[in-house]
Amino acid sequence: MKRPQYLNSLIKNPENTSYEGKDHDEEVLLLIRRSIVTTFTWFIGGIVYFVTPFIIIPLIKSVTYDGRAVFDNFFILCLIFFWYMSLFGYLLREFLDWYFEVFLVTTKKIIDIDKGATNISETLLTNVQDVTSETPSMFAQIFNIGNIKIQTAAETKEFEFGMVDDPSKVRDFISDTVARKDQTSHGIN
Amino acid sequence: MELINIFSESAMVQTGITVLKGFMIFISLIYFIYAITFSRRIKIMNQNLKTGYEKTFNGMSKFHIFLSLVSIILFLLSIIY
Numbered sequence A: 001m002k003r004p005q006y007l008n009s010l011i012k013n014p015e016n017t018s019y020e021g022k023d024h025d026e027e028v029l030l031l032i033r034r035s036i037v038t039t040f041t042w043f044i045g046g047i048v049y050f051v052t053p054f055i056i057i058p059l060i061k062s063v064t065y066d067g068r069a070v071f072d073n074f075f076i077l078c079l080i081f082f083w084y085m086s087l088f089g090y091l092l093r094e095f096l097d098w099y100f101e102v103f104l105v106t107t108k109k110i111i112d113i114d115k116g117a118t119n120i121s122e123t124l125l126t127n128v129q130d131v132t133s134e135t136p137s138m139f140a141q142i143f144n145i146g147n148i149k150i151q152t153a154a155e156t157k158e159f160e161f162g163m164v165d166d167p168s169k170v171r172d173f174i175s176d177t178v179a180r181k182d183q184t185s186h187g188i189n
Numbered sequence B: 001m002e003l004i005n006i007f008s009e010s011a012m013v014q015t016g017i018t019v020l021k022g023f024m025i026f027i028s029l030i031y032f033i034y035a036i037t038f039s040r041r042i043k044i045m046n047q048n049l050k051t052g053y054e055k056t057f058n059g060m061s062k063f064h065i066f067l068s069l070v071s072i073i074l075f076l077l078s079i080i081y
Helices: A038-060 A073-100 A138-142 A165-185 B002-006 B009-048 B056-078
Strands: A010-012 A028-033 A103-105 A109-113 A118-123 A127-134 A147-154 A158-165
Touching: A010 A103, A010 A165, A028 A165, A038 A147, A038 A158, A073 A118, A073 B056, A103 A158, A103 A165, A109 A158, A118 A127, A127 A165, A138 A147, A147 A165, A158 A165
Parallel strands: none
Antiparallel strands: A010 A028, A028 A103, A103 A109, A109 A118, A127 A147, A147 A158
16 A cells, blocks of 8 residues: 655655745755654554543443442543543644654755744755764664754754654755755856 | 531532532643644644645644534533533
8 A cells, every 4th residue: 555645754846845935946856754653652652542541431430429420421421522632632733743844955955844843944055065864773774764964064053854764865865956056056067 | 407418428529529520621721722822833834834734734723622612611511410
């Protein structure tokens, strides 16, 4: 089964993707997102969250006073509703935090949109000096995920993006894009 | 001996349940405020990174707010009835 494009960690020439302040003659070449493997923690958290009422609710129901249940069924139903509503909120927040934390490579710039899309850094491709990929742990080696570090000559010295799929491919793509940009800006074709 | 009845065990249990229900209303009110704040955050996210799913995310966020409002109403009803 093919994974939907929006769940991919690396998307070349993403459709309908743009960022605040994008120029008319600028194109998004690559969108990088943390690997879907990193969503494992909140996926497990979600399962625990989902299963908890199956354990808690019978306990609440078993509380009796004078032979009668202390909590009426309607209140228990309200508790269940609140619990699953907050589960929905939790999964929505985690998904959106993952979805909106991206690294964009455009024909002009590199843009790092951090968690919650509230902290954004960008640098011109011509400022990029060095691109490094690293696969730090055995876990990362198993899934072929790693970090990308971009050294720049600009004020923000280093851009780092963690846990991306196929870091070597990403490093190569960014280096090639920077090289092409340098050639263009120096009039070499 | 009405005073004794007020402090009877069953009255205390009833008061405890009502306090718990009131506490749940308070929690769901806080959650409602969080849902609204989160909705604002989603708007900022959508503004900073434009994707083709803006309407879907906004819709989900509104649904989330609606659900939290329903939970407040349900807890209120659980106190009344």
